[in-house]
Amino acid sequence: MKILVVEDEKSLSESICSYLSNENFICETAYDFHTAAEKIHLYEYACIVLDITLPHGNGLQLLKSLRNNNKNEGVLVISARNALNDKVLGLNMGADDYLTKPFHLPELSARIAAIIRRKSFDSNNIISLGNLILNIDDKTVRGENNKSIDLTRKEYELLVYFISNKNRVITKEAIVEHLWGDDITMADSYDFIYTHIKNLRKKLVQGGCPDYIKAVYGMGYKFSAHS
């Protein structure tokens, strides 16, 4: 699947591509308005990551022309402006999601994965990994022998987040921000997520899955799965 990253800051663009590129995704970049317009016109992408402020134009204009041409690519708008107006405007113009800088790359990755899942028409509402099967529609998880694994809402969200970022180290900070939002300023320590991780690990192992989740020092966790 191809992803187009439209971002004028080259180093940020590089980071995004470096993080996203794996067995599933191929990243292309555009650093200004015209290049982006050309690429969007010529090729088809699974998802477009779109910065609003661009040299020679505005990202929202690209979005508008994209939708006017009946192109149905998923669009994730990223912007330095955390204004609700911008957010609403972007979403009204047909963006699928909106992310404010500075974001965590795992968050971006999870949002892109979610957009792609929603956009695919071939009823891709199932995520499967080994013998683990997630049904996106009714939010159920099944393990070995199709045995149902009973997860709380937070544990389920955590699992989806991990799968969207598999084989990547995710900080506790990013996990907390994903699950609770960054409006809630918590204490310095993020150790309270340990309980959730522990329970999720236990339930997955009980469901007959390998112990996917590894702790990485004091840093965070990694969902290791090699298909």
Next chain:
Amino acid sequence: MKLFTKYNRINLVVMVIIFLLSSCTYYFILNYVLNKELNEDMKVIQYKIQLYAATYHQLPTRSKNIDDEQISYTLTNQKDIPQRFEVAKEYDSHKGKNTSFKRLIFGLQAGDNQYIVSINKSTESTDRLLRIIAFITIGTILMIIISSLLINRVVLRKLWLPFYEAMAIIKDFKIGKKQALIFPKTTTEEFVFMNNNLQQTTLKAESDYLLLREFTENASHEIQTPLAIVRSKLDILIQDEQLTEQQSKTLLSAYAGIRKLSQLNQSLLLLTKIDNEQFTDIMPVNLLEKIQEKTEQFHELWLANNIRTTFQLENACINANNELIDILLNNLLSNASKHNTPNGSIHIQLQPQSLVISNTGPDHSLNHFRLFKRFYKEEQHSNNNGLGLSIVKQICETSGITVVYQFTEGRHSFCFSW
């Protein structure tokens, strides 16, 4: 004291002094002149008597007496009686009261007899004249005082009207409201001068303020992108499996730094936006639902930190901006959780017109005056940017909510009413 009352007071004192001085002078001069006149008169009579006595060697006849003056002759053996004037009082049976007299006494040789002649002349009319002068003076002073008071009340109030109007306009002036001040037209030079200066000063303050605000907003936005770059680089860096524990710790500190900077930035932006009145979308917000939603969000955090929570929630609604109320509750609950003691508690009481959030915490009251100031920190706690409560205050001000902080029995309470 009003300017004019002050001015009036000085003016009146000076005027009264001048009037008193001038009327005294007037009195003395007049007194002197009238006295002299009287003396002259009596001297003329004396001269006539002396002439008569010298010519006829006898005293003038009584018929010579005129109403006004009384002349009496007394036989005496003394010679060389010195001529003298004296003032005397005598009972006047006609008028039934004491009347003042001026008396001239001198010796007179009439024939062989030696007489003491005394010419009495009433000073009644002189006294009356002086009294009238005094009355007129006092009357004039009183009239001046009364008229100036009346002028103060009626005319001056009108004259000073532009001043009071300008002050009322300045009082309503709030920086950042983008409203031009319109002063009432006046022809008084001083007020025109004042109004022009006020207008210029406020315009300057307003434009400076807007520039500053724009600067804050732009600076905050400009910081977001470099922050995004740094954070993304860290996200890439931690994927390296060769990282040592020491390196990981270093990276975590860097993450924490970025997070703090980013939050600080967002708080500043938020304050600027509230100042700019960018949250205009006002609608009824169901506080009960909002608080239930929030407590659910905080539930895990409270559980992990062993914080007991008690709620007393009734239905309540407020007309405000939804997003701001969200931020308000987030800030308050975050504070109540962060500044709590181990095994502490949080109590939330919601009533139709009020909300009280109280929590256990440090064993002393927070500084009431500086509590809501920007960058106020009770202690240099590393995790706070000191903007949370000033955001709360700002939100309350724009939403018409009154906020009061209390510290009672070891509990810190924030009470909101609307």
